[in-house]
Amino acid sequence: MKRFLSLVLPFLILAVAAAAQPDTATLPYKRFPELPPLQLLLGDSSTMLTKDKLPRKKPTLIFFFSTGCGHCQHTTEELVQYCDSLPNMNLVMATFASVSEMNAFRQRYHTDSLPNAFVGKDVHFLLPPFYGIANLPFLAYYNKKGEFVDIIDGGLHVPQIAARIRELEKRGR
8 A cells, every 4th residue: 555655645645736836828808808807906095906996008018026025116116217219009017016006106116207106005806826926026018909918028128128129019019
């Protein structure tokens, strides 16, 4: 019996471990390749931003961040610094932090100076499971029709992000 268990147990453990891994092909953003049903609580604690309230016929960059994430802070600083070189697009900055932490982040990094930027709390925690977010900052790009185009590496500097977006626009994706 011990020998049987020693032979079968490793296979059972591997089978359970394999079944526990998320199937990236079934992530919602791949099955539903349009802007997700955003519900972000804005800084005034009463206004909800939904995808229907975004300016139309503009590409959208969804930037999921944490207020305490150093890489997210650096990317935000660069977004403000290089805002003139960014394409004309909606910038949706979503976080899971509290509204007070989010507002402190907005003030510290001057995100209100970014054109077409919306900073909000993902109150229903929709975005992390929608995209399978494992690392921050997370960036997802949608074309002006609201169709998913690509996930952009959050470790890039903003000039590289802007170049990647322009490359995606040229390819018509």
